[in-house]
Amino acid sequence: MKIIVIGGSAAGPKVASKIRRLDGDAEITIIQKGKFLSMASCGYPYFVGGVFDDPNQLIATPTGVPRDPNFFSAVKNITARVETEALSIDREKKTVRVKHLPSGKEESLSYDKLVLTTGAKPVVPPIPGIDLEGVDSLQSMEDAMKLKEVAKARKCKNIVVIGGGLIGIETCEAFQLAGIHVTVVEMLDQVLPFLDYDMAKLVENHLKAKGVTIITGNGVKAIKGSGAVESVVLSDGSEIPCEQVVFSIGVRPNSGLATQAGLAVGRAGGISVNRFMQTSDPAIYAAGDCVEVTNLITHEKQPWPMGDAANLQGRVAAQNIVLGNVEEYEGIVGTGICKVFDFTAGSTGLSEKKARAEGFENIVTAVHAAPDKPGFMGGQPLIIKLLAEKTSGRLLGMQVVGTGEASKRLAMAAVAIQGRMGISQLVNLDLPYAPPFSPAIDNLITAAHVLENKWRGFMVGISAMELKERLDAGEKPFLLDVRGPDEFEQMRLDVGETLIPLGKVRSNLDKLPKDKTTEIITYCKISLRGWEAACCLKAHGYTNVKVLEGGLAAWPFAKKA
């Protein structure tokens, strides 16, 4: 069996290697346009930022052997043709026309099965100045090596990163840590669009505290300079001087070859595949950033350009090619994570914004803040937001930000969503507890408790967003801060709130509104004491008590300190 794999980044080498493991006799060829193979492209920002300096680490096996054509040949008996472009596919003849770029030599290669792992390409808008020296993306090994030199040289004083998504923020951190001032420009009103607004604002606060300039709700109109970039002009007319621009406004599936060959392509431009990773031509499979996969919550098809998914899809495609459609790739739930200096920010499933946009209206949410370990073990804060379907209680999404161990909680929630688990299972999870690893009740479980309390109607919550909007509209709800006077002195909302420490609420009811139907909003640092206070007021006949969810820890707006 002759197999051709077009694309040599993540999914391609995985398909080829897995086919080899299952079939010792197949003739396997990888066609790769660039020089490099099997690049750990998610590592580029860390290479640029100086976490490590040897570019070989991006293309080597764990024992340090570069994954070059020799490696593929000697170890895997796979032919890897680099610097070779696939020009076209003839599906009838089952051939691929390829061109060796250095020599210009063209030839046709025949296949029994063809695999498209052509990846994605960065979106670069057609604005003036886009071709100036110093305007780049961070998409290829060459980009990474160039931007690393920029970071190391430290000649540059100002860099503008255009796009505040995952890669943009990782790139921003890399340069800021190299001592270069970074401005992030994002068209939306927040960075990290996979987060809800209030969660994203917490990340923005952290970025700003680290010295990064964040500009949201503004696009790029032009790039100015003579020869090399000198400044960026934004949609609102403002101009930011800089010596380097990095575009990271997203990627688009690289599906030109597939389209040309008449293969079905989805609405977002990705190659259409069935659950076996097979295209509309049964002899052609596809995997990775170039395809559209099923979102297991919305059931919509979407591109999902992530290195982990690419590898898994490649493994599925390989098995199906050799064994005949035995393995299914069900799809994704949409899990993403990002290190942001001392913060971690991540999301799995749907954000509230996305859920509402997709027509999920009957949902319940909860925001929860708490340390990730007992205080005596040095716990660090985590803010978690959960989202569930009201009728079934099924978990739809989870977001997390903070300096604590966020990736564990996110991973658990991702598994729970894929296991279609609901609130009643989450509230009693049997998790690995010991003080070095978590509080006695893990943050994810406590967040589920808050969600259940709201779901069952025991607790009425109000989000930071909603309260802020009401305050901005001139409303003056009765706000009850139940922390200690020292905590209050250090930092507070300072919008006319009343302070009564939790232990004194019961004996100070006379300081509350006489009319027990008046709305009272309680909170503390994380709103655990806030919730105790709300229960206490309810017990004393107050009928309209709400808890500010996540307390001051989850309040992303200005505070008086």
Place this chain on the structure above:
Amino acid sequence: MKIIVIGGSAAGPKVASKIRRLDGDAEITIIQKGKFLSMASCGYPYFVGGVFDDPNQLIATPTGVPRDPNFFSAVKNITARVETEALSIDREKKTVRVKHLPSGKEESLSYDKLVLTTGAKPVVPPIPGIDLEGVDSLQSMEDAMKLKEVAKARKCKNIVVIGGGLIGIETCEAFQLAGIHVTVVEMLDQVLPFLDYDMAKLVENHLKAKGVTIITGNGVKAIKGSGAVESVVLSDGSEIPCEQVVFSIGVRPNSGLATQAGLAVGRAGGISVNRFMQTSDPAIYAAGDCVEVTNLITHEKQPWPMGDAANLQGRVAAQNIVLGNVEEYEGIVGTGICKVFDFTAGSTGLSEKKARAEGFENIVTAVHAAPDKPGFMGGQPLIIKLLAEKTSGRLLGMQVVGTGEASKRLAMAAVAIQGRMGISQLVNLDLPYAPPFSPAIDNLITAAHVLENKWRGFMVGISAMELKERLDAGEKPFLLDVRGPDEFEQMRLDVGETLIPLGKVRSNLDKLPKDKTTEIITYCKISLRGWEAACCLKAHGYTNVKVLEGGLAAWPFAKKA
């Protein structure tokens, strides 16, 4: 409604607090025999070991307020009677006879609902010398304060910890870090009985490397000394000089009061409760270490003395008391974790040993070793063992040891087991991937890939245990190490193996047995290259190739270095 809660450790205060949040009017009394309330008892080893020095941190809220009777009264309107023993229960009259220990005053308190959260007591065998000075458990605040003084004083040179379970190992670390030599004596043939033998041996190797003496397969016959302990005499007659002994051979449910009152008690001595945490008397609920809960995999009832479970059960009991049996506690899957110096060791679900003991015979297992992050991000090794049902593919258990981020993988597996997920879901999980957090394919997923490869018959594995047994029996299987010569030089099995680096296997087939039906066992450091080699040999007609699972990383026996 009058509610009495007997026991003030973990579950009791949780029940009382949650009842208060749901019912502002209930009259709630906690009866606690000791002085302290709401002790973070899982933190004792870290207090003893000097991770923190203020005992107040073990009984204070996150803001530093001690959870004493004043706190319960002022903040929660709960009466907490400390140093008060519950002597008996009169279920007909619905009264509890209590005795204030300092004054000796007795009285009867009436209840509408009674909650038993009486915890567990340490097992201490009736051997000679058990009452000597310097023979303790680590079960109470008083124990913790006493043993902390022992650790701080550094007068003691040798401590014997009897029992190599979770608490024993945590205690061992505490003293060893304080500069005192520790000997752990364990009756079974391994420490940490929740792990399978081969995984536990990896932990033992780490303990030994840290200077701890581990004695397995040996019990304690007597403790010798005049007034204070001077040595421990083991079953085999050997004697270990020491100035302190700590017993940690387990705990037993403290169900005497319940038994006395005629409540149903389970086979293991724990109070029987239904899924609402209600005892055989509908007016009496119970939660925490004193009850038996359902193991969701074996469906057997068992005690599960863990702080996290106690809290969750308390929350369920409270809701059911106030709202009338609305919330279910389904049970546990058996998740435990332990920090062991630089190692983490944990298990969820069934170990292979336990599964076989419970009659699960039709199972498939896989051992997998890999770094927890890309090499360029400083990945640390993790050894994972997975266990699934052969027919359904359902995950039954997961164990993990290593210096990498184990708790995240364990937590994910725990959720997956509770979600009744199987191999086909695990192999394609959508998890939070970015280089600071995991390899592109997370360790749990790769372990599931190995499991699937074995399950589908693509890969034949052999465990370290099985190979060791065969070597010990004098067998000489053909062993093929496919690492590089430098790696081989540094460390190897040294049992007559053949070295052919992976890239040279294809061209050195003449060094392999002529008879292609001969058994060949391949491996490398983690057996990723070992598996590549196995596939290559299979492709060249070898019909009996096995992979040593987890490679040298998971080999817990002697190696030549």
